[in-house]
Amino acid sequence: MKLKFPLIAAFVAVMSLTACGGSGGDDNPGGNTSVSSPAALVKTDNTVGTGAEAVSGKTVTLNYTLWLYDAAKADHKGKQIEAGPFTFRLGANAVIPGFEQGVTGMKVGGKRTVEVPSSLGYGVAGSAPNIPGNSGLVFEIVLNTVQ
Template identity: 40%
Template sequence: MTRRTVPGTLLALTAALALTACGGEDGSGSSIEQPTSVVAEEISTDLSEAPEVPASDAPAPTELVVEDVVRGDGEEAVEGSTVAVKYVGGFYETGEEFDSSWSRGADETLPVTLGAGQVIPGFEQGITGMQVGGRRVITIPSELGYGEQDRGPIPGGSTLVFVVDLVEVTG
């Protein structure tokens, strides 16, 4: 199976142009198909339950990887909009959870204004293009996360995986 990497490479751009008739905006005006991979297949599609981040023994990706588990059919998250998300964050290699909105309650969400730099770049980029009702796996290399510095429970150089549910889009 394949993975789509972000930011778009020439290959992704070519695929986006080829898939223009498929629908589904990515927020930049290009239509992009986001195929499901083995990682996404291991994530629950039940949006009423907290997902778990699976461990991976595959080499960590060097670019942002975005995989839809459930495609939403509501409003799209675009730059400048404020979104409310539920999420679980874990480490790529072990799947060990380091943060989760679910641990604070099933209705707890995180508000993020896309394009405002409120969260790490990979998290923001991974949400862009989602639609309300969707669940997405976002695998973030350290360069788009916290880099080489330790941040709380996250060691420098960590590849992070977030499973994100898009609950609401406003603005």
């Protein structure tokens, strides 16, 4: 009976310390308060192209828009990070693995949305200043040419 109060007090103290969080540093310099990531790579063809197919060894030219993944949004598109045209060679490890896997298999004229888990993106380190560590990404890609 005498141990009941000290045991309860110790339990309450441990629980309140756990709730504090404990980090005094700025682990999230990008300002994204809800870092989230899909569990796996998700590719959704919005428009299936009819031209040449993007395969390893080919150079692709595309337009893309990149957002941080946000599980709380219906389309998972959080803060927009960047957009523009881009050209790269598939299979040359010139881009993050999730982007390369997302483009592979597309056909010219196609439009695809790709949700990339952190493990296939920038991982724990992120990419300063806009992509915090452990962030998932959402790309919208339109494939223009395959050479």
